[in-house]
Amino acid sequence: MQPDKKADVLQGTLDLLILKTLAGSPLHGYAIAQRINQISRTLLEIPQGSLYPALHRLEGRGWLDAEWTDSDSGRRAKVYRLTRKGRAELEREIADWRRLSQAIDWILQT
């Protein structure tokens, strides 16, 4: 079992996906995973082991805010929201991603 390797590959992308997902509205961790799953038409499965570490890391960098709310099941849920800093970061990462995928496209087309 080598979770480290997988996380390394996905790390940059996972951050981008989380930020993008939260750009719409605040969500808790499970909902983020579900949303990514749905929108990507289940092509992308969030590795559950990496989600929470990523969330906490982004929170630590000040890109996400979190607060506890009561859910209907009675258990508290931790809801994450994009901060202004996070929004700027999202813009930057989207631009980066576009450049990267454009480059890969060009390579694949040759």
Next chain:
Amino acid sequence: MSWPLPWRRRERELDDELLFHIEAHTKDLIADGVAPEEARRQALAIFGGTAPIKERLRDVRGFPFLRDLGRDVRGGVRMLRHHAGFAAVTIGLLALGIGVNTAMFTVLDAVIFRPLPYANADRLVLLSMTPKDFDGVYGMPSEVFADFRDVDRLLDGMAAFTNVQAALLVPGGEPTPIGVRAVTSGYFSTLGTNAAQGRTLMTGDETPGRDAVIVLSDGLWRRWLGSRPDVIGTYVTVDGVVRRVVGVMPPNTGALLQSDAWLPMILHPAVGNEEWPTVIGRLRPDTSREQAAAELEALQGPHIKAQGDDPTQWAASVLPLKDYVVGDVRASLFALASAVGFVLLIVCSNVASLFLARTEERARELAVRAALGAGRARLTRQLLTESLVVSAAGGAVGVLVTLASTRAIAAMAASAALPLLSTVNVDRQALAFAAGLCLLSTLIFGLAPAWRSRRLVGTSMALGRTTTLGDSRFHGLLVIAQVALSLVLLVGAGLTIRSIRNANTGFPTQHLGTLTVNVPPSSYPSTAGLASFHQQVLTTLVTLPGVRRAAAVNFVPFGNNMLAGQFTLDTGRPWPDNEMAYNLCVSDAYFQTMGVRLQNGRSFSTADRPDSGKVAIVSESFAREFWPGESAIGHRLSETDRPTDRDWLTVVGVVDDAKQSNIDQDIPLTVYRPIAQAPQRLSIAHMTFVLRTDGDPHDIAPSLRTVLHNLAPGVPVPAIRSMDELIGERLISARFQARLLGTFALTALALTMVGIFGVLAYAVSRRTRELGVRLALGASRARIIISVLRRSLLLALAGVAIGSAGAWGLATILQDVLFGVRPSDPLTFVVVAGVLVLGAVGAAAIPASRASRVDPVVALRSE
């Protein structure tokens, strides 16, 4: 154990967040038609349980370092609680190592690092006239001191002093020998100390006739005067002189005031053999030592010339007083400090191998944690923290060891006159030092296991077994290091002890008593009168029961004073620079009494009278040095530079060499002269009677007292001191050093044996399976025993080889403090190496026998 709220809350929030996720997921799965049980299993399975995520979340969040530290410390404590034996041994070892080192630091701090306990002690200096190219501290003649004191402008005060042994008689008591310091009036003010009661000595006390006063030490006042409050103004008798008590000093006054009492010193113009007082001074804040030295040098010149000597051969030296007080102790204390440093290193390597064994036993646990997501750095940190917990505990217990051993060191040194040792105490600085040692030793013994854990984590899970290759080599290296360190210590101790044993005086010292009599000028003003008094004492002494022989000498070997000088030789050969010959006046029976063999010629006799031809007896080395290849008998020498006929001494005999002032001196060139022909009264005013007795020389003290009382009622009767006592005083520091070094070396030996035992026992337990296979395949038990012993022997031999090189280096450094033994002394090396090898085999005995008793069936089933 509870932790601050924020951390616990965070842990709970982690749980909440993950549980929420799992519950939500479970609910969705149920909604999709999955059975509830199965839904929950699937939801959990995606995470692979919550543990690994939490492990990684912990690394992401907040202050992982601080929080992990808390967890690791807790883990360390738990580990120690579960492995009480391991905890006891490692903590005990570290307590010993850290404790002894802190004790040594405390001693070093008190003796060397801390300034003298006087105000502005850095300005206190020792002033002396010193022959150029000659080491050692002199004083200066009192007339030079008197002049210097009159003209000086660079010092804030200066004083001269000499130490004397005296007999104290308090009203209604027995005479007691005490150490007294005769000081000039500025002594106390120069040091900047005041009396606790009454006053110190003043200028007026130096006037003859008004000098019958005394200042008592706190100790003397308590011991002999029962702390009586009205002591000021009462009278005590010192060496027959009734003196009024004018002051009592406070306790703990520092090395320079360590004396039983202080008397005024009257400066009188010196003639010939007067002892030079030691001179101290306090520099003005704007004055340097060099300036003071220049001033003294300018002043001493005329005096030296007046004595017929060459002023260019003399220098003026101004040294920090601290150097004088600490003296030779510095080198020996540093030697001891490095010895305890070695002990700590051995302790660390012992603890390292214990930790290493623990780490390897825990390989599985570590591998599991790594698999659960703990990073390697994280695991290293955990192991280091556990090490730190152990060494902190060791340090705490070590402070107790420090308290006990500082007291023991001080007690061993109590008689050693180690200056300043009375001020030793374990203070905050010592505690800080101990804490530093904890950290340092953690690094030394904790890094190896932590480093190994990285490889263990990588390999153990894959192998599925806990055995790793290479560990035995690492343990082996630790054992070799221990043996090498012990060898260095044992050789150092061995050489020191041998050198004390070897201290050869040149004459038998058993049953030899000495009795030093200072005859006041008032009793016997003339040289002849004094000589006849000595003769009378001698004739009476030999009649005492228990006395076999008696003789007299003006400066007894190993006494407080010595007289040495240069001679003019009949061959015209110039006297070598830097060389002095002892110049003693002795009575007829001196050589027989001392047991110094007459090699050639004759001894002194009653025929050697003041008016007969002047004669001398020289020591063997003197004869060999100045009249090599021929008989010294008949040759002549003189004390004066340009001798007239009357000044020449004719050599009538040659005697064996005998040590005079230091047990470690090489060739004591000595010239003996008959008392009857003593050049002046002063050379025999100070006389020591030596008695060869049947039993303990102290036994004859009572009859001796009666005899002296009858012969000379005005002369104080001093205590009998055996020659062994006199020599013992010279050797106290060396003995103290040998005793401590010996203790440390034995500790090191014991630790090393424990270390070897531990490593081998561990190796045997690890090889149980292999041994079982070998036994099952028909290996004999003897063979197995031999294989274990051989490993121990090989390690010990390697350690001995490496250690020998180190010990040889150390011994060359020790050379200066060793006497009568060469640094490469084969006996010491062979014995020490033998002891270590035997120790190694002995330590291997139990593991070896355990290995031979392995039951093949049980062994194969294990694992």
